[in-house]
Amino acid sequence: MVPSLLFEIMLIGLLGIGSQWVAWRYRMPAIVIMSITGLLAGPILGLMNPEEDFGELYNPIISVAVAIILFEGSLNLSFKEIRGLGRPVFRISTIGAFLSWILGSLTAHYVAGLSWTAAFVIGGIFIVTGPTVIMPLLRQSKLKPRPAKILKWEGIIVDPVGALLAVFAFEIITFLTANNPDGSSLLIFFAASVFAGILGWACGKGIGLMFEHGYIPEFLKSPAVFIVVIACFTLADEIVHETGLLAVTAMGITLANMGISSIDDMRHFKENVSILLISAIFIMLTASLQTETLLQVFDPAIMGYVLLMMFIVRPLSIFLSTIGTDLALNEKMLLGWIAPRGIVALTVSGYFASILSEAGYADASLITTITFALVFTTVVAHGFSIGSLAKKLHLSKEGRPGTLIVGSNNFTVNLARSLQKVKAPVIIVDSSWERLRKAREAGVPFFHGQMLSEQTEYRLDTIPYEYMIAATEYNSYNALVCTTFMPEYGRTNVFKVSPYRRDLNGMGDIVHKVGGRILFRQDLSLEDLNQKTREHYIFRQTTITNRYTYKQYLEEKDEDTVLLYAMKPSGRMRFYSEELRVSPEPGDTVVSLTPPVKEKKKIQQRLENQRNNNGKSS
Known part of the structure; x- marks a missing residue:
């Protein structure tokens, strides 16, 4: 038996929340874990009997x-x-x-x-x-x-x-x-x-x-x-x-x-x-x-x-x-x-x-x-x-974790297309039909509506999406979206992109603390990302292997390359952020925004290797 009622209250809370964490970590029904834990602590091991110990309470x-x-x-x-x-x-x-x-x-x-x-x-x-x-x-x-x-x-x-x-x-x-x-x-x-x-x-x-x-x-x-x-x-x-x-x-x-x-x-x-x-x-x-x-x-x-x-x-x-x-x-x-x-x-x-x-x-x-x-x-x-x-029974939305992107622009549309290529669900939400034109033309799923609207809450099915990115041209709105949906998606799954390198209203420090993690890098704004897509930067996939390690990849990448996200073979993703540590392992795929110059060099090198191989075979 436990030494005191205070210790028992602590133990009950610890076992309960611990069971919830184990269930979350290993994707098991929480109630099953809690039931087994309670039986072990009570009738099986005899550590406590709350009904007797709490008495009339x-x-x-x-x-x-x-x-x-x-x-x-x-x-x-x-x-x-x-x-x-x-x-x-x-x-x-x-x-x-x-x-x-x-x-x-x-x-x-x-x-x-x-x-x-x-x-x-x-x-x-x-x-x-x-x-x-x-x-x-x-x-x-x-x-x-x-x-x-x-x-x-x-x-x-x-x-x-x-x-x-x-x-x-x-x-x-x-x-x-x-x-x-x-x-x-x-x-x-x-x-x-x-x-x-x-x-x-x-x-x-x-x-x-x-x-x-x-x-x-x-x-x-x-x-x-x-x-x-x-x-x-x-x-x-x-x-x-x-x-x-x-x-x-x-x-x-x-x-x-x-x-x-x-x-x-x-x-x-x-x-x-x-x-x-x-x-x-x-x-x-x-x-x-x-x-x-x-x-x-x-x-x-x-x-x-x-x-x-x-x-x-x-x-x-x-x-x-x-x-x-x-x-x-x-x-x-x-x-x-x-x-x-x-x-x-x-x-x-x-x-x-x-x-x-x-x-x-x-x-x-x-x-x-x-x-x-x-x-x-x-x-x-x-x-x-x-x-x-x-x-x-075809009644499940189960699949690879999806991403909900708030804001339609050059960068977010291209980011959504890269997610489609790795077969991850994605949708872009925007209140402007004109801005959504880019998504429509690119064949990216979209929803026309205000993300914070009550109507959107009832009409938009958010079940397939575990990550949210707020990337509109309004910094305060991005922060508000992140703050609103952080309890639903979790603190590590909600991101925002600053529209400009420096907040024009001088509210950068305040907005930064409101909600949402900074996506990619703090010095990288939505304006910069859109400019890179206009300069034909490439959304490149690189598979990490035992021979080509992540350390080697970091050493060889161009300094202008922007690391976007890493995806495991199971479909689980980790978006890059200065506030989160991302460590891809062999078998994982790293998606980055790569300068076109380096991509051209790689293509030229690949063509040259093919010509050399053809010359040897002849």
Whole structure:
């Protein structure tokens, strides 16, 4: 066991974020790594048991964390995003959820051997997928926008519905099986659910209006939202347990659709907090499991139940609920397979296990075991299969990492053509149709629109692109684009090119610190690069080998050569920058902007060698 509670809190954070890093480094599902790490730290090695160590604080901590995670997910649910997806999302979230509940409950009773009460309670819980498991999988798999948005919306909409459905099932069955049925408990439940929805809407609307009218300063906006989320969840949850999830979901959706600009700024902060909470909570939940629970997972009845839920219940509910929609067969197949369960299922099932146990149900202890079995199996199976399945069904944008270039000019068009030659996805975005003429004539993919516009956010598919280059003639705009998209692309993948060697407004030092790394060299401006392309500089590819090393290449290159990027055989790229160290290895290709004089000399040397060889052969 760990020496102190403080040490345990440190260890939970370290294991959680460490698992996220390992998953990122080796391109594996983060939830799988976190689950394995939690099991090793808890029941297997016995280093900690958070449920026992935290005592009465354990359940409130989990509940508040789940509420914040769910709010952060619902904050992404702008109704503009589901234009054209309304019918499939509505069908899956209503008819599909109902079918999944009924079929899952019947399976739990007849296969897993649960009583009707426990079966219908667990059936309601298992319609939940949730943002904590869906979002990481979507980031990992690079699905096409349509199936990705459907899975995201289903996960967040159904998340509170599953918890409420479990409460509803418990209240109904308790009412029907009672010796003296009292309908007041049902009325209280329905009234509390309506109150939770109204409370969430009121909290979202209220704090949104305060933001719009400037009643809350910028530095207090994120803390204020946090406190309101916790208050909204707590007030609803104190009236009827689990209605708090409905309240925070309603609050998040209300804020997301008010069109408040500052919400976008907070969204990145909340995503960071959400990742931290997901990491910590998953470690805490899995580390708190008992060894007996793990051994029960291998019971044939439980394993049979898990397999039927994955291969029969989920696909059947999706196919039946989407009859008459415009979903293609390959989309239905993907949606019918992907349904990982996560934190909400674990936390809610733990609550109902204790409630059913207090009510005298002998099979209540099996609920936690079945939940963990389904959560872990679906997370592993779906996490490792979503990428390959999406490729086979032609629903994946997976491929070589692409580059999104903001600004159309001579240099960026030629840079895009060089990326096309190495088969890397590329697109140029510009608000001027005239400037895009160069891209159109060169056959380079382009998008006509303002990069920072809300319309561009919904119309431009950015999934294939991992790198962004801001190379317009406005230095401040380049910095603003980099600052805006740095949280999405990562600090090492966002670059800017200075339009001029010296900022005409004297703002160079300030803009330099705003955002984005300087592409290539600090003394090399967009004006210089455009001039080089007009002077017919060559975009040259050089392969580094064991014989022709990178060191030798650097020694022999012309001093006017501009190193652009290095590409590995796998397609991974590294753009040159003074702030990043690029060290190509044998097999890598270095792309550079080479003076035409040196290129002519190389061509002449090559022709001379050919003539000499021909002379010898004759």
